Amino acid sequence: MNSFFNPFSQGTIKVTDTCNLRCRACTLWRKDYVNSINSDTIINLIKKNKFFNIYSRKKIFNIIGGDPLCSADLPCILSFLKRNNIKINIWTHGIHPYESFEKTFMFSDNFFIYLPSPDPDEYREVSGNNGLSQFKDTVNFLLENKKNIIINFPINTSNIQLLPDVYEIIYEKKIYGLFHYNNRDNFSSDSKKYIKRFYNIRNILVYKSISMDSLCTSFPAKSLNNPVHYYKNFFFELFNSLRQKYTL
Numbered sequence: 001m002n003s004f005f006n007p008f009s010q011g012t013i014k015v016t017d018t019c020n021l022r023c024r025a026c027t028l029w030r031k032d033y034v035n036s037i038n039s040d041t042i043i044n045l046i047k048k049n050k051f052f053n054i055y056s057r058k059k060i061f062n063i064i065g066g067d068p069l070c071s072a073d074l075p076c077i078l079s080f081l082k083r084n085n086i087k088i089n090i091w092t093h094g095i096h097p098y099e100s101f102e103k104t105f106m107f108s109d110n111f112f113i114y115l116p117s118p119d120p121d122e123y124r125e126v127s128g129n130n131g132l133s134q135f136k137d138t139v140n141f142l143l144e145n146k147k148n149i150i151i152n153f154p155i156n157t158s159n160i161q162l163l164p165d166v167y168e169i170i171y172e173k174k175i176y177g178l179f180h181y182n183n184r185d186n187f188s189s190d191s192k193k194y195i196k197r198f199y200n201i202r203n204i205l206v207y208k209s210i211s212m213d214s215l216c217t218s219f220p221a222k223s224l225n226n227p228v229h230y231y232k233n234f235f236f237e238l239f240n241s242l243r244q245k246y247t248l
């Protein structure tokens with residue numbers, strides 16, 4: 001079955017608080033703290049053979065941050081997971097040298113690439129980085145290396161009109177998209193109807209989500225953990241996967 005997620009068997013590991021973007025909505029890069037679960041801690045757990053005492057064993061792990069590619073320990077952590085037959089989703093914004101990606105190629109299954117905006121000016125404004133062209137180069141580089149890519153686009157009230165532009169990138173590159181939005185945002189009923197149109201597009205998943213302050217805000221944290229969202233999203237995924245299976 002062709003599916004982005006298997007929500008009944010996935011875990012999340014935050015490997016770093018560090019990030020080289022400066023997103024407007026993010027609190028992580030403003031804080032000067034060391035998280036209790038960082039890559040040193042994870043490496044120690046691995047070395048002491050206690051990793052699965054802390055993290056439940058899952059079929060899939062989402063590797064998040066900050067941005068996980070900012071962690072020098074990432075290849076070591078990924079290698080451990082792969083040795084344990086775990087599928088690996090890496091959640092990154094993609095603004096890194098190609099070598100950083102190459103170090104993960106042996107282990108990674110999917111790259112969820114955060115797109116702050118498909119508009120160059122807004123990309124800069126939202127992320128504090130002039131990186132839209134580098135984002136596109138990264139997507140091309142990963143595709144040339146036959147990697148699975150899912151464009152991760154958090155929808156809010158000020159970027160909803162850009163959904164067709166994001167979809168254009170997904171369509172042109174023949175990749176997947178994950179659109180997620182917080183239902184508590186002030187979306188008008190027309191906006192909600194508009195978002196729902198994307199429910200019916202084959203290679204797009206639309207999730208309801210709530211980001212968490214302690215994680216990269218582009219990660220749809222509570223879609224994966226909140227039971228209500230979890231089960232709703234599971235049925236969306238199942239439906240979408242079946243449709244892909246029988247229509248591709």
Ligand code: SF4
Pocket residue numbers: 018019020021022023025026027028029065066067093114215216217218
């Ligand atoms: S939202 Fe994510 S990508 Fe943006 S600065 Fe924060 S951690 Fe980095």
